[in-house]
Amino acid sequence: MEIDKKQYEEYVKTITPVHALWPAMAKAFLTGGLICTLGQFITNWLMNSRGLEQEAAGAWTSLTLIFLSVLFTGLNIYPKLVTFGGAGALVPITGFANSVVAPAIEFHAEGEVFGVGCKIFTIAGPVILYGVLASWAMGVLYWFGRIMGIL
Template sequence: MVTKTRANSLEVDKANYETLVQQVKPKPKVLRNSVLAFLMGGAICALGQICISFFKAQGLATQDAVLATSMVLVFLAALLTGLGIYNEMAKYAGAGMIVPITGFANSMVAPAMEFRSEGMVFGVGARLFMIAGPVLVFGIVAAWLAGLITYLCTLG
Protein backbone atom coordinates (compact mmCIF):
# COMPACT_ATOMS: atom_id res chain seq x y z
CA MET A 1 0.00 0.00 0.00
CA VAL A 2 2.87 2.36 0.78
CA THR A 3 4.33 1.68 -2.63
CA LYS A 4 1.07 2.54 -4.37
CA THR A 5 0.72 5.83 -2.44
CA ARG A 6 4.29 6.69 -3.23
CA ALA A 7 3.72 5.89 -6.92
CA ASN A 8 0.63 8.16 -6.93
CA SER A 9 2.63 11.01 -5.40
CA LEU A 10 5.23 10.58 -8.14
CA GLU A 11 2.49 10.77 -10.76
CA VAL A 12 1.21 13.97 -9.18
CA ASP A 13 4.73 15.33 -9.21
CA LYS A 14 5.13 14.47 -12.90
CA ALA A 15 1.82 16.10 -13.72
CA ASN A 16 2.69 19.32 -11.90
CA TYR A 17 6.33 19.38 -12.89
CA GLU A 18 5.79 21.20 -16.18
CA THR A 19 3.61 23.80 -14.46
CA LEU A 20 6.24 24.37 -11.78
CA VAL A 21 9.01 24.64 -14.37
CA GLN A 22 7.05 27.28 -16.30
CA GLN A 23 6.51 29.27 -13.09
CA VAL A 24 10.19 29.20 -12.08
CA LYS A 25 11.84 29.48 -15.52
CA PRO A 26 13.10 33.02 -16.15
CA LYS A 27 11.39 34.82 -18.99
CA PRO A 28 13.79 35.88 -21.76
CA LYS A 29 14.11 39.63 -22.19
CA VAL A 30 14.09 39.55 -25.98
CA LEU A 31 13.49 43.26 -26.58
CA ARG A 32 16.14 44.34 -24.05
CA ASN A 33 18.69 41.85 -25.40
CA SER A 34 18.01 42.88 -29.00
CA VAL A 35 18.40 46.59 -28.23
CA LEU A 36 21.64 46.02 -26.31
CA ALA A 37 23.06 43.83 -29.10
CA PHE A 38 22.11 46.45 -31.69
CA LEU A 39 23.65 49.29 -29.69
CA MET A 40 26.90 47.48 -28.90
CA GLY A 41 27.31 46.11 -32.41
CA GLY A 42 26.59 49.60 -33.73
CA ALA A 43 29.15 51.09 -31.34
CA ILE A 44 31.80 48.66 -32.59
CA CYS A 45 30.94 49.51 -36.19
CA ALA A 46 31.01 53.23 -35.38
CA LEU A 47 34.43 52.79 -33.80
CA GLY A 48 35.54 51.01 -36.96
CA GLN A 49 34.26 53.83 -39.12
CA ILE A 50 36.05 56.39 -36.94
CA CYS A 51 39.26 54.40 -37.32
CA ILE A 52 38.85 54.20 -41.10
CA SER A 53 38.29 57.96 -41.30
CA PHE A 54 41.31 58.57 -39.07
CA PHE A 55 43.61 56.37 -41.15
CA LYS A 56 42.36 57.89 -44.40
CA ALA A 57 43.02 61.37 -42.98
CA GLN A 58 46.58 60.22 -42.25
CA GLY A 59 47.03 59.53 -45.96
CA LEU A 60 46.32 55.80 -46.23
CA ALA A 61 44.41 54.47 -49.21
CA THR A 62 40.92 53.15 -48.45
CA GLN A 63 41.95 49.49 -48.62
CA ASP A 64 44.94 50.11 -46.34
CA ALA A 65 42.77 52.09 -43.92
CA VAL A 66 40.31 49.20 -43.74
CA LEU A 67 43.15 46.75 -43.09
CA ALA A 68 44.61 48.95 -40.35
CA THR A 69 41.15 49.31 -38.78
CA SER A 70 40.72 45.54 -38.72
CA MET A 71 44.05 45.19 -36.96
CA VAL A 72 43.13 47.86 -34.39
CA LEU A 73 39.74 46.25 -33.66
CA VAL A 74 41.27 42.77 -33.31
CA PHE A 75 44.00 44.14 -31.02
CA LEU A 76 41.48 46.00 -28.83
CA ALA A 77 39.24 42.94 -28.56
CA ALA A 78 42.19 40.72 -27.65
CA LEU A 79 43.40 43.24 -25.08
CA LEU A 80 39.95 43.62 -23.53
CA THR A 81 39.55 39.83 -23.46
CA GLY A 82 42.91 39.45 -21.72
CA LEU A 83 41.85 42.03 -19.13
CA GLY A 84 38.52 40.24 -18.59
CA ILE A 85 36.46 43.22 -19.79
CA TYR A 86 35.26 41.87 -23.15
CA ASN A 87 33.43 38.88 -21.67
CA GLU A 88 31.70 41.09 -19.10
CA MET A 89 30.50 43.38 -21.88
CA ALA A 90 29.38 40.36 -23.93
CA LYS A 91 27.15 39.18 -21.07
CA TYR A 92 24.95 42.19 -21.69
CA ALA A 93 25.45 42.84 -25.40
CA GLY A 94 25.29 39.23 -26.61
CA ALA A 95 25.53 38.89 -30.37
CA GLY A 96 26.42 42.55 -30.70
CA MET A 97 29.86 41.63 -29.35
CA ILE A 98 30.20 38.23 -30.98
CA VAL A 99 29.28 38.92 -34.60
CA PRO A 100 31.83 41.61 -35.61
CA ILE A 101 35.52 40.84 -36.16
CA THR A 102 36.04 41.53 -32.47
CA GLY A 103 34.18 38.32 -31.68
CA PHE A 104 36.74 36.37 -33.71
CA ALA A 105 39.56 37.91 -31.68
CA ASN A 106 37.72 37.07 -28.48
CA SER A 107 37.23 33.45 -29.58
CA MET A 108 40.98 33.12 -30.08
CA VAL A 109 42.15 34.78 -26.87
CA ALA A 110 39.55 33.49 -24.40
CA PRO A 111 40.67 29.80 -24.45
CA ALA A 112 44.31 30.87 -24.23
CA MET A 113 43.58 33.01 -21.17
CA GLU A 114 41.70 30.15 -19.55
CA PHE A 115 44.80 27.92 -19.70
CA ARG A 116 47.49 30.53 -18.95
CA SER A 117 48.23 28.82 -15.62
CA GLU A 118 49.72 25.92 -17.63
CA GLY A 119 52.43 28.19 -19.01
CA MET A 120 53.11 30.20 -22.12
CA VAL A 121 53.80 27.24 -24.42
CA PHE A 122 51.48 24.46 -23.25
CA GLY A 123 48.80 26.81 -21.94
CA VAL A 124 48.53 29.98 -23.97
CA GLY A 125 50.35 28.82 -27.10
CA ALA A 126 48.59 25.47 -27.38
CA ARG A 127 45.13 26.89 -26.73
CA LEU A 128 45.39 30.07 -28.80
CA PHE A 129 44.04 28.44 -31.94
CA MET A 130 41.76 25.91 -30.22
CA ILE A 131 38.53 27.45 -31.56
CA ALA A 132 39.79 29.63 -34.38
CA GLY A 133 42.26 27.08 -35.74
CA PRO A 134 39.71 24.93 -37.58
CA VAL A 135 38.10 28.08 -39.00
CA LEU A 136 41.45 29.32 -40.27
CA VAL A 137 42.39 25.94 -41.76
CA PHE A 138 39.03 25.61 -43.50
CA GLY A 139 39.26 29.18 -44.82
CA ILE A 140 42.78 28.71 -46.15
CA VAL A 141 41.97 25.37 -47.81
CA ALA A 142 38.73 26.72 -49.30
CA ALA A 143 40.55 29.79 -50.66
CA TRP A 144 43.28 27.61 -52.13
CA LEU A 145 40.74 25.33 -53.81
CA ALA A 146 38.78 28.30 -55.17
CA GLY A 147 42.01 29.77 -56.55
CA LEU A 148 42.96 26.46 -58.12
CA ILE A 149 39.54 26.04 -59.74
CA THR A 150 39.65 29.63 -61.03
CA TYR A 151 43.14 29.07 -62.42
CA LEU A 152 42.14 25.82 -64.13
CA CYS A 153 39.02 27.45 -65.63
CA THR A 154 41.03 30.33 -67.09
CA LEU A 155 43.61 28.08 -68.80
CA GLY A 156 41.37 27.23 -71.74
Protein backbone atom coordinates (compact mmCIF):
# COMPACT_ATOMS: atom_id res chain seq x y z
CA MET A 1 0.00 0.00 0.00
CA GLU A 2 1.42 3.34 -1.04
CA ILE A 3 0.93 6.55 0.92
CA ASP A 4 0.79 9.79 -1.00
CA LYS A 5 3.00 12.74 -0.10
CA LYS A 6 0.33 14.73 1.78
CA GLN A 7 -0.64 11.77 3.93
CA TYR A 8 3.00 11.15 4.73
CA GLU A 9 3.56 14.80 5.69
CA GLU A 10 0.54 14.70 8.00
CA TYR A 11 1.81 11.49 9.56
CA VAL A 12 5.24 13.03 10.17
CA LYS A 13 3.64 16.10 11.78
CA THR A 14 1.63 13.93 14.16
CA ILE A 15 4.62 11.90 15.40
CA THR A 16 7.27 14.64 15.45
CA PRO A 17 7.75 15.99 18.97
CA VAL A 18 7.14 19.70 19.38
CA HIS A 19 9.85 21.56 21.25
CA ALA A 20 9.13 24.75 23.08
CA LEU A 21 12.33 26.80 22.82
CA TRP A 22 11.84 29.22 25.71
CA PRO A 23 10.81 26.65 28.34
CA ALA A 24 13.67 24.39 27.25
CA MET A 25 16.14 27.27 27.59
CA ALA A 26 14.72 28.17 31.00
CA LYS A 27 15.10 24.56 32.19
CA ALA A 28 18.67 24.42 30.87
CA PHE A 29 19.51 27.73 32.56
CA LEU A 30 17.99 26.56 35.84
CA THR A 31 19.70 23.17 35.76
CA GLY A 32 23.12 24.50 34.78
CA GLY A 33 22.77 27.32 37.28
CA LEU A 34 21.96 24.91 40.10
CA ILE A 35 24.96 22.71 39.24
CA CYS A 36 27.23 25.77 39.19
CA THR A 37 25.70 27.08 42.42
CA LEU A 38 26.39 23.73 44.06
CA GLY A 39 29.97 23.92 42.82
CA GLN A 40 30.38 27.44 44.21
CA PHE A 41 28.86 26.35 47.54
CA ILE A 42 31.35 23.46 47.78
CA THR A 43 34.25 25.77 46.91
CA ASN A 44 33.21 28.35 49.49
CA TRP A 45 32.72 25.66 52.13
CA LEU A 46 36.15 24.18 51.46
CA MET A 47 37.84 27.59 51.60
CA ASN A 48 36.00 28.92 54.65
CA SER A 49 35.47 25.80 56.76
CA ARG A 50 38.44 23.69 55.73
CA GLY A 51 40.95 26.47 55.10
CA LEU A 52 41.91 25.37 51.59
CA GLU A 53 43.41 27.79 49.10
CA GLN A 54 41.26 28.67 46.09
CA GLU A 55 43.14 26.41 43.68
CA ALA A 56 42.94 23.38 45.97
CA ALA A 57 39.28 24.07 46.76
CA GLY A 58 38.55 24.29 43.01
CA ALA A 59 40.24 20.96 42.38
CA TRP A 60 38.31 19.28 45.20
CA THR A 61 35.09 20.86 43.94
CA SER A 62 35.69 19.42 40.45
CA LEU A 63 36.38 15.99 41.92
CA THR A 64 33.26 16.19 44.08
CA LEU A 65 31.04 17.20 41.15
CA ILE A 66 32.49 14.43 39.00
CA PHE A 67 31.93 11.89 41.79
CA LEU A 68 28.32 13.03 42.26
CA SER A 69 27.71 12.84 38.51
CA VAL A 70 29.10 9.30 38.34
CA LEU A 71 27.10 8.26 41.40
CA PHE A 72 23.86 9.77 40.08
CA THR A 73 24.47 8.19 36.66
CA GLY A 74 24.86 4.80 38.31
CA LEU A 75 21.64 5.36 40.28
CA ASN A 76 19.85 6.41 37.06
CA ILE A 77 19.17 9.90 38.44
CA TYR A 78 21.46 11.93 36.16
CA PRO A 79 19.77 10.78 32.92
CA LYS A 80 16.48 12.10 34.33
CA LEU A 81 18.20 15.40 35.13
CA VAL A 82 19.48 15.54 31.53
CA THR A 83 15.99 14.83 30.21
CA PHE A 84 14.69 17.77 32.25
CA GLY A 85 17.58 20.24 31.91
CA GLY A 86 19.07 19.37 28.53
CA ALA A 87 22.28 21.28 27.83
CA GLY A 88 22.21 22.72 31.35
CA ALA A 89 23.09 19.26 32.65
CA LEU A 90 25.29 18.19 29.73
CA VAL A 91 27.63 21.16 29.35
CA PRO A 92 29.27 21.34 32.82
CA ILE A 93 31.98 18.89 33.89
CA THR A 94 29.23 16.71 35.33
CA GLY A 95 27.85 16.10 31.85
CA PHE A 96 31.24 14.97 30.61
CA ALA A 97 31.56 12.54 33.53
CA ASN A 98 28.10 11.24 32.71
CA SER A 99 29.06 10.72 29.06
CA VAL A 100 32.01 8.56 30.12
CA VAL A 101 30.19 6.50 32.74
CA ALA A 102 26.89 5.88 30.92
CA PRO A 103 28.38 3.67 28.15
CA ALA A 104 30.43 1.77 30.72
CA ILE A 105 27.28 0.95 32.66
CA GLU A 106 25.32 0.14 29.51
CA PHE A 107 27.92 -2.26 28.08
CA HIS A 108 29.04 -3.82 31.39
CA ALA A 109 27.13 -7.01 30.52
CA GLU A 110 29.51 -7.60 27.59
CA GLY A 111 32.45 -7.98 29.98
CA GLU A 112 35.23 -5.85 31.36
CA VAL A 113 37.41 -5.75 28.23
CA PHE A 114 34.99 -5.83 25.31
CA GLY A 115 32.16 -4.10 27.17
CA VAL A 116 33.53 -1.48 29.51
CA GLY A 117 37.03 -1.16 28.02
CA CYS A 118 35.93 -0.77 24.41
CA LYS A 119 32.77 1.26 24.90
CA ILE A 120 33.66 3.63 27.75
CA PHE A 121 34.79 6.44 25.43
CA THR A 122 32.18 6.04 22.68
CA ILE A 123 30.60 9.40 23.54
CA ALA A 124 33.47 11.17 25.29
CA GLY A 125 36.17 9.92 22.91
CA PRO A 126 35.53 12.44 20.13
CA VAL A 127 35.49 15.26 22.69
CA ILE A 128 38.88 14.16 24.02
CA LEU A 129 40.28 13.58 20.53
CA TYR A 130 39.26 16.95 19.09
CA GLY A 131 40.16 18.74 22.32
CA VAL A 132 43.70 17.36 22.19
CA LEU A 133 43.93 18.05 18.44
CA ALA A 134 42.74 21.65 18.84
CA SER A 135 45.14 22.18 21.76
CA TRP A 136 48.03 20.84 19.69
CA ALA A 137 47.11 23.08 16.73
CA MET A 138 46.88 26.15 18.97
CA GLY A 139 50.22 25.24 20.54
CA VAL A 140 51.87 25.01 17.11
CA LEU A 141 50.38 28.37 16.08
CA TYR A 142 51.57 29.93 19.34
CA TRP A 143 55.05 28.45 18.83
CA PHE A 144 55.27 29.86 15.28
CA GLY A 145 53.98 33.18 16.54
CA ARG A 146 56.74 33.29 19.16
CA ILE A 147 59.42 32.34 16.63
CA MET A 148 58.27 35.03 14.20
CA GLY A 149 58.05 37.64 16.96
CA ILE A 150 54.31 38.16 16.59
CA LEU A 151 53.51 37.09 20.14
